[in-house]
Amino acid sequence: MNHRFLSIVGLAAAMAFTSGCNTNKAVVATKAPAPAARKAKAAPADAVPVWASKKYAFNPSRTKESDLLHTTLRVSFDWEKQYLHGLAEITAKPYFYPQRQLVLDAKGMDIHSVYLMQGYDGTPLEFDYDGQKLTIDLGKAYTREEQYTIEVDYTAKPNELPTGGSDAITADKGLYFINPLGKEPNKPQQIWTQGETEASSAWFPTIDAPNERMTQEIYVTVDPKYKTLSNGEFIYSRQNADGTKTDYWKQELPHAPYLAMLAIGDFAVVQDKWRDREVNYYVEPAYKNTAKKVFGNTPEMMEFFSQKLGVAYPWPKYAQVVVRDFVSGAMENTSASTFMEDLQLNERELLDKSWDGIIAHELFHQWFGDYVTTESWANLPLNEAFANYSEYLWAEHKYGADEAAYLQMDELSQYLDEAQEKREPLIRYYYKDREDMFDSHSYAKGGRVLHMLRQLVGDEAWWASLNLYLTRNKFSDVEVAELRMAFEDVTGRDLMWFFDQWFMQPGHPELKVEQTYANGQVKLYVRQMQDTTYAPLYRLPLNVAVWAGGKKQVHPVVVDKAEQLFTFDVAEQPQLVLLDPEQQLLGVVEQEKTEQELLFQFHNAEQLALKLEALEELQEQAARPQVLSMYQQALRDEYWMVRSKAINMLSQLKEGQAAPVEPKVKEMATQDEKGAVRADAILALAGWNGNKYKPVFEKAMRDSSYQASAAAILAYAGTGAADAPKKLARFEGETNEEIVLALATLYAVEAGPEKYGWFMKQMKAASGGELYYLLQSFGAYLAGNSETNTPEVISLLADLAQHHRLYYVRAAAYQALMVMSEKPEVQALL
Structure with missing residues (x-):
């Protein structure tokens, strides 16, 4: 599962920009810089640190009393009540010791009957059910050589379960109905499941533990207008006398119950292939033409991983489905991964975004997680x-x-x-x-x-x-x-x-490195600074790189003591000494470096993190000729992040100091190949002298990149141009997140009641990370326009604060309500 689903948009920085602060992080997808010497929070000497490992109850793997072998499900749905009607045939046997009962996980169901099956004949069995566990009396004790099959007739009621979940997986209902009555405009009707961690048992009875495995068959009865997807192979679809259809999916290789899945909806199925296997992408019809551009590297990934691992992709097909309102980033269901709606992109959005990381992540799980599964x-x-x-x-x-x-x-x-x-x-x-x-x-x-x-x-x-x-x-x-x-x-x-x-062991190494040079020797003093009350004293096989006379020598060392001295023969004063020059260590290394050493590091160290560290550390000296020359070289670097970092650091220069780099940054604002870099350049120019570059911003508002266009919207508005409101209004029909958030940032502090309708439209359409950031702007807008604090707004925010599936959206809606806290009805809600 991939839970990185929060859209990263520098909205707070954008708001600071509109208030006159010189920044260059507005509405640009960005990631954190290298944490070169990040320090943990200090605590009093006698205090237990807030981060110290906590000792909760021991959590072993599930004891295997019965062994789940095969599950056959026959399911249909009541969209109005949001119920699943199911008939589950479960084949099992005792794991080792004889068993007279079978205990199944079955959360919040109505259990109508339980039968012991002999072919098509069934004998009713006695059972106890407490709403969580279904305990079945098998009528006799079975040995581990004896298999049996039981049939459970049940109704799953996921919406009647207590709300659970976590930051990563925001709900645990197992089964989700999206827009079940079709009353929400611009939202498809869908049903999908999410089993991890132990939520499959909210839609079918099973032994819901990761150390169980089963083969499975699923017969899904739905309206013929819907496509279905499940694990394994699609065998057939049968038309029924009542106008429905039943699709039959069969998973012949065993997998854990939490990996069982269903997805039902009006999907376009875009076909692809790897070797002799079907590779299909299930998306909403509006995204049929771009699905292959989002997911199209999948067959190449399958080949790359299969070749490198020496184990060919093990399942009979691979499907990837995008659903609405997913409760995480994505989920690696066996042979059929589910993804959040953010992966549906139009042609223009594809210029700024690639989802290869999350696609590779779920695919690799097909080996690590599905083929071989954690026992607990x-x-x-x-x-x-x-x-x-x-x-x-x-x-x-x-x-x-x-x-x-x-x-x-x-x-x-x-x-x-x-x-x-x-x-x-x-x-x-x-x-x-x-x-x-x-x-x-x-x-x-x-x-x-x-x-x-x-x-x-x-x-x-x-x-x-x-x-x-x-x-x-x-x-x-x-x-x-x-x-x-x-x-x-x-x-x-x-x-x-x-x-x-x-x-x-918990924690990570925190190293302090000091060096001296005398008499033809470099002495490198390394101390492990982590508190060994809460973390180990580490054994760290590392390299030390020494540059002298323009030549690099690499010395292997093992850091395994609290304090160590390493000595290296070097003919002359070294230009740079680095511990872990490959930057492979997980930890913090604190090493004082001079300006000259950092300049040498930028030009000679090969690792990206070392380049970016030099750019960041020398920011305060950016106006000095040698340092400015380094930044000018960085602006021409082949890798986009180096160019972006250089612009970000240079943007802090005053207008006169920036003169040597302004022409290059101006060129990059419209010509850099990366939209994020163009956006950075636009905002840097705005911070130096926005009025001077108004024509650049006007042109950039039409940039093919949404990121660059959004930055230009902010920059042009920041010039105070008389026609800015008119030019901005042209973008109000855009649905792209970057554009919407840029306008919201501006309207939050500049617009009056006339933008109420626009804000309400965006609030109702947004989801996920976009909605989180939009709520912050909306709260600022409501604070400045008290006449827009209507019952409609209060109702909308209250619903989000109480019921939205994402905790950070609920928190943002609550904060927006706080703006109106003087109203008695809002006080009651809060």
């Missing part, structure tokens, strides 16, 4: 860390080292941000709630740890070990020891130390 949620990184790292692997293969390095910088930043508040082992049995496992530890830290493991053993051993892990454990459930043993069996090395410190 405590071992979730065995699913998610690999899927996370696949994004790096694909970017490295397809787009080059810089793009891959940029992803890894972002992963490190995500983890270190979370580490300010929590530090837990990657594999953690002592969690409060299984949903807590879906965090930046399991994803971002896990992916970076796998990268270090790859660097440690080398590429050949890395891929050979993954092949052994997959082939040895196929169609089974695993814990982290099995991954370690695969690597040990391939390499012949004992890797317990690596797995213990990175998978089983």
Whole structure:
């Protein structure tokens, strides 16, 4: 599963810009900079840090009393009541010890009957049901050699379940009806499921644990106008006498129950192929013509991963379906991944966005998560860390080292941000709630740890070990020891130390590095600064790179003590000394560098993070000739993020100081190949002298990139041009998120009641991250236009604050309501 579903738009910076602050981050998709020396929050010497690992109850894997073998489902739907009517045939047997009863997870259902089946004949069985567990008396004790089949007639009522979920998976109803009565304009009617973590049992009775596996058949009865999708192969569709149709899907290879799926809706099915397998993309008909441009790298990804792993994609087909109001970013259901609606893009949006990362992520899960599955949620990184790292692997293969390095910088930043508040082992049995496992530890830290493991053993051993892990454990459930043993069996090395410190211990290394040079020797003093009350003393095989006389020498070292001194013979004063020049370490390295060392680092170090660090660290000296020359070179860099970072740093210069770079930035505002960079350049020009560049902004409002166009809207409005309101009004029919948020930012502080209708229209149409940011602008608008604080607005915001599926949207709606807190009816709501 990929839970990175929050659209990243620099709206707060955009609002600051409209207030006169010099910024260049408005309405531009951006990621965090390299966290070169991020420090944890300080705590009193005798206090337990806020991030210290918490000791909750132990959470083992589910005990296997009965073994689920096969499930056949016959399902139909009541759209008005939002019920599923189901008949489940479950074949099982005792796992080892004899069993007289079968206990199934079945959440919030009406259980009508339970039968023991012998062919087509059924014998009624006694059962107890408490709304969560269905306990069936089998009538006799069965041994592990005896299979049996029971039939459960039931009705699933997902909307009547208590609300649950987490930050990553925002609801756990299992089964979702979208616009069931067709009353919401511009929204299709759909049904879809989401099983992770244990929500499949909200739509069919099962043993809802990741260490169970079953084959399955699903007969789905729906109106013929709908397409259906499920796991495995489509076998046939049958027309029924009552005007409905029944589609039959069959999954012949076993998988975990949380990976079972259904999707029903008016989908366009865009066909593709990998080797002899069907690869299909299910999208709304309006996006039929761009589906292949969004998902079209899928067959190449399947070939790349199959070749590298030495294990061909294992399932009979691969489908990807985009649904409305999905409760996460995406989900790796076996052979049929589900994605949030953000992946539906028009031609122009494709210029700014690529979803290859999330597509690769869910595809890699088909091996790591579906083919081989974690035995418990405590071992979730065995699913998610690999899927996370696949994004790096694909970017490295397809787009080059810089793009891959940029992803890894972002992963490190995500983890270190979370580490300010929590530090837990990657594999953690002592969690409060299984949903807590879906965090930046399991994803971002896990992916970076796998990268270090790859660097440690080398590429050949890395891929050979993954092949052994997959082939040895196929169609089974695993814990982290099995991954370690695969690597040990391939390499012949004992890797317990690596797995213990990175998978089983919390925290990360915090290194302080100091250096001296005298008498032909560099002395490098390395201290491990992390609090070893809460984190281990690490063993870190690293390299030290020393540049002297323009030549680079690399020295392998092992940092494994609290304080260590490393000495290297160097004929002359070195120009730069770097610990971990490959930037592969997950941790924080603090090393003081002079201006000259940072300049040398920019020009000579190969890693993207080191280039960006130099640009960031030298920002205050940007007007100095040597430093300015570095920035000018950065503006011509082949990689877009280096150009973007350079513009961002240069934008802080005063107008006169920026004169040497203004012509180049002006050229980039309209000619850079990357829309995000053009947007940065536009906003930098606006900060230096907006009126001077009004013609540039006017032209850029028609840019093919929505990002650049949105930046130009902000920049042109910032000039105070008399015709700005008229020019902005031309964009009010646009539905693109970047444009809508740019207008909302401006209207929030400049518009009167005449924009009430526009705001209400956008509020009703927006979703997800766009709605979150839009609510912030809407709140500012309401604060400045009290006459628009209508009952309609209060009702809309109250509904969002109480019922929206995303917690951050609920919070933003609550904040917007606070603007009207003097009203008694709002006080009651709050």
